[in-house]
Each structure stands twice: as structure tokens, then as C-alpha cells.
Amino acid sequence: MTLPSSAQVQALISYLEHEVQPTIVLDTDYNILAANNAYRRQFGAAEQAPIGSKCYRVSHQYAVPCDQAGEHCPMRKASETRAPDRVLHIHHTPRGPEHVDVELRPILDEHGEVAAYVERLSSVTAAAAQPQRQGLVGRAPAFKAALAALQRAAPAQIPVLLQGESGTGKELFARALHESSPRARGPLVVVDCTGLTETLFESELFGYEKGAFTGATQRKIGLAETAHGGTLFLDEIGDVPLAMQVKLLRLIESGTFRRVGGVEPLRADFRLVSATHKPLAAMVAEGSFRQDLYYRISAFPVHLPALRERADDLPLLVESLLQRIAGNQAPRVDDEAMRLLAQYRYPGNVRELRNILERARLFADDGVIHAGHLPAELHSAAAGPPAAPGGRRQRRDERAQLAHALAVFKGTRSELAHHLGLSERTLYRRLRELGLA
Numbered sequence: 456m457t458l459p460s461s462a463q464v465q466a467l468i469s470y471l472e473h474e475v476q477p478t479i480v481l482d483t484d485y486n487i488l489a490a491n492n493a494y495r496r497q498f499g500a501a502e503q504a505p506i507g508s509k510c511y512r513v514s515h516q517y518a519v520p521c522d523q524a525g526e527h528c529p530m531r532k533a534s535e536t537r538a539p540d541r542v543l544h545i546h547h548t549p550r551g552p553e554h555v556d557v558e559l560r561p562i563l564d565e566h567g568e569v570a571a572y573v574e575r576l577s578s579v580t581a582a583a584a585q586p587q588r589q590g591l592v593g594r595a596p597a598f599k600a601a602l603a604a605l606q607r608a609a610p611a612q613i614p615v616l617l618q619g620e621s622g623t624g625k626e627l628f629a630r631a632l633h634e635s636s637p638r639a640r641g642p643l644v645v646v647d648c649t650g651l652t653e654t655l656f657e658s659e660l661f662g663y664e665k666g667a668f669t670g671a672t673q674r675k676i677g678l679a680e681t682a683h684g685g686t687l688f689l690d691e692i693g694d695v696p697l698a699m700q701v702k703l704l705r706l707i708e709s710g711t712f713r714r715v716g717g718v719e720p721l722r723a724d725f726r727l728v729s730a731t732h733k734p735l736a737a738m739v740a741e742g743s744f745r746q747d748l749y750y751r752i753s754a755f756p757v758h759l760p761a762l763r764e765r766a767d768d769l770p771l772l773v774e775s776l777l778q779r780i781a782g783n784q785a786p787r788v789d790d791e792a793m794r795l796l797a798q799y800r801y802p803g804n805v806r807e808l809r810n811i812l813e814r815a816r817l818f819a820d821d822g823v824i825h826a827g828h829l830p831a832e833l834h835s836a837a838a839g840p841p842a843a844p845g846g847r848r849q850r851r852d853e854r855a856q857l858a859h860a861l862a863v864f865k866g867t868r869s870e871l872a873h874h875l876g877l878s879e880r881t882l883y884r885r886l887r888e889l890g891l892a
């Protein structure tokens with residue numbers, strides 16, 4: 456393989472020097488040949504370019520290329536396809552580990568062989584890979600897949616559907632998507648579609664004119680109008696009454712609506728993000744959700760993993776949540792307590808973990824959370840048979856955990872739901888599904 460002549464490399468480097476995005480030039484053996492000004496500022500140690508170093512050593516502190524360390528290597532793929540590749544990696548940076556969007560382009564020589572690569576990097580601000588006091592944190596593969604999807608969807612206008620169990624961070628993801636989009640300066644308007652009657656839903660979403668109904672003493676602007684120039688987030692869209700779904704469809708398709716009691720068609724320009732924990736496709740099949748609306752809202756579906764699907768993230772989440780709950784007084788978690796936390800299956804996901812930690816830290820007089828500070832269901836989960844993959848075993852575990860919580864919890868169902876990090880409705884649904892109601 457011929458390397459580009461040094462004059463060619465120099466021309467390329469001088470072209471890239473003033474690119475605003477951090478960029479490096481690599482040879483085919485993973486050596487960094489050059490790094491531009493933006494790279495030195497953002498990723499260079501003491502603003503120095505790591506010329507001559509291997510990229511996997513600099514970015515990952517690996518001794519071998521990424522693909523030999525179990526990660527996707529964009530260079531390997533681009534050398535096979537001779538086409539650009541883009542991946543989300545966790546890079547070692549002067550600020551600690553960070554999610555980085557890596558875009559790699561092969562430079563071909565006159566024989567069509569790859570002679571060098573240009574790699575552009577951008578720090579992902581939507582989520583952190585190290586403990587953080589706010590926003591999304593995570594680094595497990597299932598979390599990275601959801602984050603990579605968010606990165607792809609954010610710059611576009613495409614409607615996004617976030618699907619995940621209660622407490623998986625759907626609202627936090629919607630916020631991150633909005634903040635990473637070109638509409639970040641516009642409003643993010645959250646509509647909770649749960650428990651709204653038809654009339655209430657319509658007046659909330661579209662607003663009403665003065666005198667539209669008894670009590671409408673003045674005009675009210677609806678949430679769709681408020682979202683103009685920003686993002687409209689319809690949380691729990693599976694709960695929208697059938698009769699309202701057609702009006703919602705019209706709003707989404709044409710961007711137009713009428714205030715209740717109004718005649719004038721109005722227009723709102725927003726980006727639509729929806730979320731649900733419900734199986735919308737199955738609801739379409741049984742006729743409780745409109746198929747046309749489903750296709751409209753689900754152009755870009757994103758699966759948000761349950762906490763048990765991203766068990767590697769537990770220590771990172773525990774540390775972040777404790778910082779959020781207790782600030783500088785955040786307690787430590789001892790090994791036995793961490794072992795119990797790691798074995799539990801969290802039907803209420805991150806919200807349930809947060810509630811468990813919020814309670815446990817009130818017992819941590821010596822600044823350490825011990826196993827005895829954790830609720831009974833975590834102890835019984837640890838005493839049970841080891842969890843094995845597979846739906847039936849998982850269902851059995853969840854059933855045992857919920858049955859135990861029901862038996863030992865002293866408060867009301869609504870307090871139990873809060874304790875488990877579930878909404879009351881979700882708790883009732885789970886109990887019904889698991890035959891415990």
C-alpha cells in the first residue's frame with residue numbers, strides 16, 4: 456500500500472487545519488499523522504497533538520485496535536467497503552470518558568487503494584459516560600444504541616417514537632433530543648396524554664376561544680401553538696382517546712388546527728416526539744389505536760432499554776443519582792449493597808433505583824449505604840435462584856418480586872407504586888398481567 460506523498464498529506468493537513476470540527480489524519484496502520492487546531496484544543500493532552508501515536512491508544516487507552524477489544528472499528532469497516540463509516544464511541548479525553556461521534560472517510564490513492572483516513576470527531580453532549588449531576592448518563596451497549604439513534608434523528612425533522620418501560624428515561628431522552636436539535640432554542644412542550652378526557656385533551660392541545668364553553672372567560676392558547684418553533688412531546692401517546700386520535704392525525708399531517716369554539720384554521724410548526732410504554736403495534740391490530748396515526752408518529756422508533764438490559768450501567772447510575780439526591784453529602788455504597796442492587800430486576804427501572812437510593816441514604820449515618828439499608832424485595836431477589844435469560848424466568852422473577860413487595864409493604868397501593876417508581880396505573884397493569892390483582 457502506498458502512503459500519500461508528503462506533499463499531498465501536507466496539502467490535506469493545511470486544508471483541515473482551520474476546519475471547525477476536531478479532525479485527525481491517520482495512516483492505514485492506525486498511526487495519527489496529523490491533528491488540526493480544533494482537535495488539539497478539544498482532545499489533545501495539554502493541547503498537544505498526539506502525532507505518531509496509535510489512535511486506539513490515544514482514544515481508548517487500548518493496547519490493540521478497537522475491533523480486537525470487542526468494539527466496532529470504523530477503520531476496519533472503511534478499509535473493506537472503501538466508504539465512509541460513522542460510529543458512536545466512548546473516548547478517553549482530557550475531561551474523562553466522553554461519548555464521541557466518530558466519522559471516518561477513507562482517502563483513496565490513484566489505484567483506488569486506501570492510502571489514509573480522515574477522522575472527524577464531535578463530542579456528544581446529549582449524554583454523559585461518567586457520573587453527572589443532571590441529564591442522561593449511560594455507557595452500556597443497549598444505552599449506546601439508543602443514544603446513537605438519538606444522534607442520527609436529532610438534526611432532522613422526522614417524528615420520533617420513544618418506546619420503553621416506565622422509568623426508562625423517556626422524558627429525559629425527549630429533552631436530550633430537543634436540545635441536540637436545530638430547534639434547541641425553541642420551546643419544548645410536554646403533553647401528558649394520560650388520564651385526559653376527550654374534551655380536556657382537545658382544549659389543552661388546541662386551546663379555546665372566549666365563550667367556547669361555560670367557564671371559558673378568555674381565550675386560551677393551546678400546547679400545540681405554544682410549541683411553535685420547538686418540539687411537541689406527547690408523553691404516553693397510547694393513552695390518547697380514539698376519538699381524539701383523528702384530530703391529532705390532522706394536526707400532525709397538516710400542521711393546522713382550530714381552537715375549541717374557533718373557526719379560523721391556525722398553523723403550528725413543531726417537531727413531534729412521542730413516547731409510550733404500550734405495545735402500539737398490537738393496539739393497532741386490535742383496533743384501539745389508529746393505524747394511520749401509528750405510521751405518522753413512528754417514522755423513527757427508538758427502543759429505550761430497561762435497566763436490567765443495561766446492568767453494566769448500574770454503578771454509574773448509582774453514583775450519578777446519589778450526587779443528584781445528596782449533592783456533596785452523597786454517601787458511598789458498600790460492596791454487599793452494590794451486589795444486592797445489581798441482582799434486582801427493577802420493574803420501575805431508573806426511577807425505582809432512584810427511590811431506593813433516596814430512602815437508603817437516609818439510613819447511611821456513617822456516610823455508607825449498607826445492605827441493611829436496602830428494601831426487603833432486594834434481599835429476597837438475591838436469595839432466589841440466579842436470574843437466567845428468557846421471558847418466562849424473567850416473568851417469574853418479576854412476579855415473585857412484586858408479590859413480595861405486596862406482602863411486606865405497609866402503605867397504600869399508591870404509596871407502593873411510588874416506592875417502586877411506577878405510576879399507580881402501571882402498578883395495577885403489572886399486577887393484572889402477572890395475575891396478582
Ligand SMILES: Nc1ncnc2c1ncn2[C@@H]1O[C@H](COP(=O)(O)OP(=O)(O)OP(=O)(O)O)[C@@H](O)[C@H]1O
Nearest residue numbers: 590591592593620621622623624625626627805806
Ligand atoms: N439514563 C439516565 N440517566 C440518568 N437518569 C435517568 C436516566 N434514565 C432515567 N433517569 C431518571 O429516572 C427517572 C425517570 O425518568 P423519566 O421520567 O424520564 O422516565 P419515563 O420513561 O418518562 O417514565 P414514565 O414512562 O413513567 O413517564 C428520572 O428521575 C430521570 O432523571
